[in-house]
Amino acid sequence: MLKARWGTPKQLRDLLNELVSWNSITLSEGERQFPIKLENKLRELAYFQKHPEYLTLHDTDDQRQFLTALYKHPDAQKTICLVSHFDTVNIEEYGKLKEMATEPDKLTEILKIRAAEFSADVRNDLASGEYLFGRGTMDMKMGLALHMQMLERASLENWPINLLLLTVPDEEVNSAGMRSAVPALLKLEEKHELNYILFLNSEPVFTQHGDDTHYIYSGSIGKVMPAALFYGKETHAGQPLNGMTSPYIASYLTQEMEWNSSFQETSYGETNPLPVTLQQRDLKSDYSTQTPYRSSALYNVLVMEQTAADVFDRFEQVANKAAVRLNRDYAEICRNNQVDPVGKVSVIRYEQLETYAVNKLGREFIDRVKATVHHQKEWDDREKSLRIADKLMIECQELAPAIVILLTPPYYPAVNSSDNETIENCVAFVKRIAKEKFNLKVERVHYFNGICDLSYVSYEGDSKDSVTFEANTPVWETSYSIPFEDMLRLDAPVLNIGPFGKDAHKLTERLHIKNAFEEMPVILKEMIQQLSLKNKVN
Missing domain, CATH: 3.30.70.360 (Alpha-Beta Plaits)
Structure with a gap:
């Protein structure tokens, strides 16, 4: 059996460091180059060398692209779509440290030296050695790294379910990537005879009251x-x-x-x-x-x-x-x-x-x-x-x-799947596994409070919503559009399970190391495998 490239915590951390080093600020040349680099990275996997047709770059706007990577089990139709974005916000706030903003290990060490400049919470996290700092570590290249690991594991272990990795640009501004991806998802569904049963995002945990509770989200504001x-x-x-x-x-x-x-x-x-x-x-x-x-x-x-x-x-x-x-x-x-x-x-x-x-x-x-x-x-x-x-x-x-x-x-559009049976089972399963294996307390929030690309699937709006928006948005179909009709057809439930971090969009953006590289890989793997066992019959 082939060995995993991203199976251990160290390998996963090395993967994250590489993804973060590909500076991909929204609307930058780095953002345009990122999916090309990622495609080359994924082509290193034996599965995509054998099935190159399952790895695809798709055009969006401004010469940008999004990427889909499909692991397809020969006997499965039921599919989990792993959703992420690869763009980040700007790095101006890093000042003289801008060059280090996308080098997490180096930045973390430099910030330790300058710890006195920060709040008590940041100083404590620097001293603990439990956090990795840097632009995109938390929001959300760790989520993408986790999805890449799941894709590799599924291909090596022959999981009896399909996984479609979707990673897009522009989530931080207008979500042009996800809006372009919606019709592409429908085409892939038809072309490869897929049946989407879950749209799983791995945006990071956003603290609710400055606490350290690990949250998962069954909807998005x-x-x-x-x-x-x-x-x-x-x-x-x-x-x-x-x-x-x-x-x-x-x-x-x-x-x-x-x-x-x-x-x-x-x-x-x-x-x-x-x-x-x-x-x-x-x-x-x-x-x-x-x-x-x-x-x-x-x-x-x-x-x-x-x-x-x-x-x-x-x-x-x-x-x-x-x-x-x-x-x-x-x-x-x-x-x-x-x-x-x-x-x-x-x-x-x-x-x-x-x-x-x-x-x-x-x-x-x-x-x-x-x-x-x-x-x-x-x-x-x-x-x-x-x-x-x-x-x-x-x-x-x-x-x-x-x-x-x-x-x-x-x-x-707001999206919520809290009453969906699959989601309720996933929430209960994740809570139990996190507690049993890591003594990690997980709580469910019904609406992710950071806004994310899940808004463009599982849409439940009516014609009045689309007609009103189109008629009163001056740039409609000139420079901005939303595929309302296609969104209605992507009616699988949504769930967001991601790594714990702090201070998204700040100089002190940071990722909890143990949670990201040890706990989340197990939690995601076991949840997906649980779904695959329940969905062996198409």
Whole structure:
């Protein structure tokens, strides 16, 4: 029998160090090169030398690719899809240590020397020798390394179940990789006669209250990003009541949105965070004594059971409430100063604005606007969304003053499989094995609180959700899309079981060594083998 390349804790640690050394910051050249290097790494396995057709690179966008690697048992159809991402956030916070950020062993030793600069928790972890520091060690190249180990073990030990490793770019920004992977998963399912029974992610454990409890997750929290363009009336600063500033309009909606409990929900005893403003700014490009009349804001709304359509309906209600209060206060100011109002602020959905603009200017004009904005490479999808709405409002100023409400990428639908029998059995099994073998206490959380690519499988939204999102997202099918119909077909349950770590996206990102290299390999292997025994019959 062939020997495993990644079977021992040391071999697995060496694999992680190699994966981390392939610097793969989102939208970097390293991210583009990572799946190519990974494909070459996996081709070292005897299984893929014998079955090269099961190892595939797939195109996504911006010359990026995602990778699938299939272990297929000849008598099995039932398949576990192992989901991971290989991109990481930036490393600017490492400063002079940037070159060491992707060399975990060296970085860990250097940080020990500088331990006094950090908090007591970090100092204790450095002194303990139980943690490995570095960008991507926790989030989430260890998860990928574990999946590679499972794939190798299955191929060497002939596990009676199929494993499909899927690893994608761009999870940290727009999940372009996973959104592109959804239709590919359906094609692979048909081509190789697969039957997905589980989508298993291995994102790391995110502490809930600064504790050291090991959590597993039977769902993932969702994210919707409603936005607003505030369009007032320009004037000279010396005659302020001859116009209406956009910051004045924006202040009313932001006050209503910030920490608004009407967006909060409780599911399985867990509660989503309150909404918060992610960005608010003036669109005026330079200084002058003309008052600002165009501003924008982005709001972060995390969801459990609400869809984008639900959030947008509530957002419209909140905007109307803000407009009523604004118009009342503004009317009183005008009365006190004996001036005529410049108008009442109205609330306009983006789909209403686009319909109005099409009737006034023609579809060809709208398409040109979108194409022009799309080619501004320095703008991301959020900026492009706001700029499209802005350009339409410039040509439709008779609608001002107004709050134009819209949706911007990314949209992560909430997903939850807590009531699924397979998931409940897996949760119970993992808890028992972790306790028996390692005296490790494992608790289940119903919604992973870090947002992840599992949002694009096991989707349960209805047509209203997709129609509302498409109609009110200005960049829809120009630079951003979601395969809603295909997502409905990927209806297997989801589960996230990953290694313990701390401080994702921070300079002190770190991974618990024993848990990652000794405990998690056993827990994942035994859970998958348990599923394979239960699923021998197709």
